[in-house]
Amino acid sequence: MPSLTPPVPKLPIYGQPSSDGRRHWQSLDALAAEPATAPSPEFPEGADSPPDGLARRTFLQILGASTALASLDACRPPRQKIIPYVRPPEKPLLPNTAVHYASALTLNGYATGVLVTSYDGRPTKVEGNPDHPSSLGGVGMHELATLLDLYDPRRAKGFRRGQSTLAYRSLLRELSALAATHQADGGARLRFLLGANASPLLAELKKRIQQRFPRARFHAYEAAGHDAEREGARLAFGRALDVRHRLDEARVLLSLDADFLCHGPDGLRLAREFSAHRESGPEMSRLYVAEAHLSVTGAAADHRFRLKPSEVLGFGRAVAARLASTHGLGALAPLVGPTRLAREANAVADDLFRSRGRSLVLAGSRQPAAVHALAHALNAALGNAGRTVEYAPAVYDEATGPGELAALAADAAAGKIDTLVITAANPVYTAPGDVDLAAALAKVPNTIYLALREDETSPRCTWNLAAAHPFETWGDARGHDGTVSIVQPLIQPLFESLSEVEVLASFVDAADAGAWTILRESWQRRRGGGNFAGDWDRWLARGVVPDTATVAEPAAPRFDAVAAAVRAAPASAAGLEASFVPDTKLLDGRFAENAWLQELPDPITKITWDNAAYLAPATAKKLGVENGSKVELRLGGNKIEAAVWTVPGHAEDVVTLPLGYGRRRAGPVGTGVGFDVAPLRTAATPWFAPGLAVAPLGRAKHAFAPTQEHFSMEGRDIALLFDAKAFGPEKIEHLRGPVPTIQKPVDYSKEPYKWGMGIDLTKCTGCSSCAVACQAENNIPVVGKEQVLRSREMNWLRIDRYFTGSPEDPQLVAQPMMCQHCETAPCEYVCPVNATVHSDEGLNEMVYNRCVGTRYCSNNCPYKVRRFNFLDYRGDMSPTEKMVMNPDVTVRTRGVMEKCSYCVQRIERARIGSRVEGRKIKDGEFTTACAQACPANAIVFGNLADPESAVSKLHQSERRYDVLHELGTRPRTAYLVRLRNPNPELT
């Protein structure tokens, strides 16, 4: 792949001062040396690196391969080879030592800053970038799981036009020639369909293309975009504004169907700010959520109002009515309307008013613009604007909704398009039922599709180009607040591929320079003068370009326009309503081929490897169906088949249908998993529509694979939930403190460290980032649906979900559960071979290489957190799949028990590092993967021997208790009871 080699880019390491010295970087893919893709079986790029001789040559792991590809092999294998550098890089990387690079990942338009851990040139882990305003150090499941996509051996490779394969150079030549044919009519028959992306570079390229082809048109499409937010702001304020919530100021929150803690461009930051104010006391915030399906945010709510999606607007209007009538907020008077939950609406309104200026109304992206406008009006009337909510010029303002796609399809079907470039994510699959994009594409002579994988759209397109993974290419991106990040590659493309930047650049004949040059020159122009090279290095090192955030500006809503829109919105109709939601894990289906996410239990239902038609138990009863029943769903003229699953707390007469499943052409992971609900959507009603008909099919039941089948605590003190006002430490006195024992407790005070963990259930939203982070950090295998059905999932960290109260309006607790590192661990004394014992610092160690697999430890573990390699889950890894392995963690073989180790590899790294330097490990110097990922700071890890450490403080909290304390296991992981802050008027 000589042509793909970026010239001489360099990668300043995160957190290190950068130098102006030229440090050159090429790739390390000899690790991957796949005969199929490499020109010569070994060291392909050694042979074809640029002649300046400064590029870094192959570095095959010096000690790495053995550990990276570790298996527990007892025999004496043949002598291995050690492959050193030919010429070391100027600043050689220490072999087998992690370095972190800052980059950014864009999802649905906006970027989240990440730090990527790289071993010997292999990215192995994604962390949040604490310097990035949308991450603050937290990271979401999608950013984490992106890594797995990078190494997917079934990614698209190379470039195809029709049946013929194109090399990189000839592809660029042909694209260039194709572009030239559009020159004559100014590109009138040239169209682009892009995904949402606020990237300045893409914007610039679009501008350049537009200059060359003034009549060419750009469309944007996201199956689950944020159009309504932008539209709502435009409606309310008359201009394109981004809404920036400031939850650190908010004390009373009303979410109108907004799953802001999980979905949304700023979810990580909002989760952190929200959780920061869930401490008991007068400052404890209160969250009301009006929604149909239980969302992560709904599960965190103090009060949930179960409403059809179409009723949410009415609820908001009723709140407005109370505010207008009782509290004298006259401006809201034109907005008022009725709701069936009047008592609740009144109470919410009273509460919002009491905290005016410190309250906040949020609207969900599935709700129409009118609801967003209503929220703006409410916030303005309550005096929240400028305090708990800010408005700033839109970072990205293009229509990305299904309307755009419908218009494009219509033009295509009418034969108005000769060339269509598609970089949007799989539009043929995500298109609503009434947009026949597949048929329309057939009418376009040249359809150029850039995608990471072959998917439903690929066969409909005449050109299929393999897209480079974000970790393989250069680019830029903007966070929700406008902060720019440079996207830098961590590895040379594993497969022949190119980036969106290069595709667009080829239409202005600029692709030859490569993404790096295009990007750098673009920023050089923008920055102008100064010490650009130095700035550039600093941007890369820090992961953000300073002073690029948008500045908030005052904005006042036009109440009359809002009122008009609100009144024009259709009223809620009786009968069954279909409600479409982007799936928590797969979103619109773009992560369907990601096995980590497929196997991750849904945060609420705990279902893996499936979606379902979710409905309330009462509705299910009415329809005569139960969990697993197959049904036919009809809406408008369209119908699909699906299986139902009941969810306590789901609104009645609504069927929630998550997008992203039922992929027909995804790959071995995602194809045929779940049910495709997109055919029921229409461009006009993409998110909810009345008139759904459900007919049970009465056939054999669908086998769902939930990781948790029982959601009641059976009256046991497991995940504790108290009303903040009713809680006192005496209520949990029996769940902590010393237990009577005949064993003299081991004295851990001789060691400088005593590791422990604290998990604050009040902060935990159950978003599941930690579970994916753990999977990535600890080389945890994916086992597949069959094995999950057999209850053999491997996640070391699971998030237990308990429902209490009535099935109609349950209260929920999410409880991250992993090895508790009991000081008197029941697992240890039953192991016949001493494969699980205690360390001098109190860790419950699991020694894989000693384990013979009696599984007795698991039987005796009251928390059932041990995982067993029932089958060889690692046997048939491709070379690239092996590259995702963390070389610091042994890859477990078949027949071995495993479990959470408190990320002991990180402990040992930190210990060795500090001891070589002759100092002690500082609190916060490192933490476990789960704690690091947690957007809500719910998990804290550290040294209990240090009374000042964060974890010690959690352990001393009056909310602290031990799970199954009465067993006397003395766990090192303490939980803090979950507190709710209900409104006394509603209880």
Place this chain on the structure above:
Amino acid sequence: MATYVLAEFKDEAALCAAARRMRELGQKQLDAYSPVPVHGIDEALGLPKSKVPLIALIGGLSGAVGGYVMQWWMNGVDYPLNVANRGAHAPPANIPITFESAILLASIAIVLAVILLSGLPRLHHPVFDVEGFRTASLDGLWLSAEVPAAEGEGVVRELQKLGATQVERVAEEQR
């Protein structure tokens, strides 16, 4: 070279009486053979008490001591580990194996003792050269005397006199 004189008797009383008589006559190398143990034959032949119980005791004691010491040394001394906060040397947990190893060693000692003390394994023995001796394991009662070749004839006569139903002489073969 020794000669074995074998005599079959038709009942136990006769066998015991013959044995006693032969011993009175100064025969030392006597033995009796029967499909089941014969009452009183031990005294008749003047056999000492068996050493098997002592050997069993030694085996059992060394099993118990060895078993316990093994556990104490391996878990408590050589590689003490913190296993679930239990002491590295945990006496109550060591009881079962101490007991089992005592039984095991005692049993093995007993079996080895009974085999070796009985002069087994010995597939061939001069007495097997007598075809009729095959009844000894089925329903016959035999008495044997190991005598110098020269005395053989006298012993044969003596045994016939004691009521043996048949008497055979067999010389120990050169090995």
Place this chain on the structure above:
Amino acid sequence: MSATRTNTALDRKGLDELEGAPVLVGRPSDKELTHELFQPVWGEMRRGWLALFGICVGVSGLLFAAIGYTFAKGIGAWGNNIPVAWGFGIINFVWWIGIGHAGTLISAILLLFQQKWRTSINRFAEAMTLFAVMQALLFPLIHLGRPQFFWWLFPYPSTLGVWPNFKSPLLWDVFAVSTYFTVSLLFWYVGLLPDLAALRDSSKKRGARIAYGIFALGWKGSAKAWRHYRIAYLLLAGLATPLVLSVHTIVSFDFAVSQLPGWHTTIFPPYFVAGAIFSGFAMVLTLIIPARKVFHFEHVITQRHLDNMAKVLLATGLMVSYGYMCEHFIAWYSGNKYESFVFFQTRQRGPFAPVYWLMMFCNVIVPQIFWSKRLRENLMVVWVASILVNVGMWTERFNIIVTSLHRDFLPSSWAMYRPTWVDWSIFVGTLGFFGALFLLFLRFVPSVSASEVKELRRELDHEAHAIAHPPAHGVGRGG
């Protein structure tokens, strides 16, 4: 159970009335006994035997194929999961070990208690013990995740410098079961020596004679050897008796020492031992009733033997029932919510409730029929009941292991257990393997100890004599 023979006030007739049928019908001579008891060994192959053996070998083939498949695929071939990390493997292990208790018990304990009715069935029962323990021994090995490292369970000096964990009940198990197997084998073999010698001296074919001769080690039945042998056999019995009790006690520790509700119970050791005897005797009955018929051993293995065994079933069945009662009572009385949940919710009303009720039926209800003498005398009834008891004891282990595990402390981790075809193949396969070994035993080894029956006949003669003249009669072999 039976009148002691020191009760000399009763005459022979009275004794017989009290004890029921005689332990030996008639007074056959040594020659007759030799002839009868060795007939199955001397005789030609029978077609029925061959057919049965063929079936059993076929089923054993299934066992080894399933084991091979397990080794190739991993434990994932079974239905085990988390939380039910032990499934059929350990159920079968405990079940077979339990069955393997009757032999040594009959031999050793009844010998110590001088029960004459032991004599005709002890060889049979001991062989059954050995073969059952062999089945059981398979499981600790094949249920390992990494069976290739099974030897790490033994305390040998390794270059790793690490040792096994002597605090683990599984390690106790390793010692207990291997000791039990070794001692049972030695006990059986020592008991077999005189008969092997007898076969050496009586077999028709020279090849057979040589084979038996090698195993007989040159046993001549000499008084010098008998002198050691008698005391050794008695000592072995004396050692085997506590061993039997200890082995199932230790097996029960696998459960009792853990803290899982449903396992963590102090009643387990006695209740497991009683259960083991219960199932062991049931298995002896299941096997001996047809064998006795086929080999015409009715006058050696008499109605008296069967009757006594049925009574043992009743007695141990009552003990097992008492164990169940205790478990439930303590679960309620202790107020432990986890334990009472297991006993009053999970077992009785959970998804495996049918197994629980089947266990209750087979182990508590079925033995009650043995209160009736008439039913005890009906061979068919006894045979069917013995099979039901075996089924019941298997379901008991299922209840203890699977039902307790599948719903423990945290409801979030509750899950179902579904055995796979491999689980069933291994279970059924062990039955076939056991059957094959047992058929080999019936064919090549005297299934009733000829030398001991001969001795018994002498004892009975003495007794008859002693009715009139209370003697200081000698003990039998080891007696």
Place this chain on the structure above:
Amino acid sequence: MSALFRPRANTAFRLVLILLGGGAVGALGGAMIWARVPAGTGQQEPLLQPVQFDHRHHVVDDGIDCRYCHTSVERGPSAGIPSTALCMNCHAQIWNKSPRLEPVRESYFSGQPIPWVRVHRLPDFVYFNHSIHIAKGVGCETCHGRVDQMPAVEQVAPLTMSWCLECHRNPKPFLRPLDQVTTMGWTPQGDPAALGRELEKKYEVHSRTSCTTCHR
């Protein structure tokens, strides 16, 4: 008169029994011995390398310190194998025509690395870190032996777990002053035991035997 067995059967049978028993014991014992002898552990096996690199010459004659080539030994888990460029630092000037160094030049100019044969290999589940050992005064020689006397490098230590434990349980006899870490043939001055105690204290040596020290 025909006994079933001949007299010599006694000896033969006893011999067979002894052989069976002895064979079983011998097989087990043999395996245990094999795991401990150099042939079994891979010690004392000088390996043929693609370049005939002679440590004797470089260390003794040229007096090059270990760290000149094994650059990351003080900072990272692995000591590091020198790049071809490092060889060429000197060999561009001296011996630059030697046919023995042809593979080095070949590598340098073609960009193909030299495939050295690994001498010391720990199992994949063992995480050994050079830097901490160097920082606490464990000499190169302690594990790697007198490399300065090896024409071709061989493994001198058994690299078994019990060998590791020997030092981790009592590191004192194996410590040396930090400035002597790379010295070959260093012997302590004065009382070795006292020096060991002193160094252990001075460097805060805290060797651990918890499993996760090495297995993660």
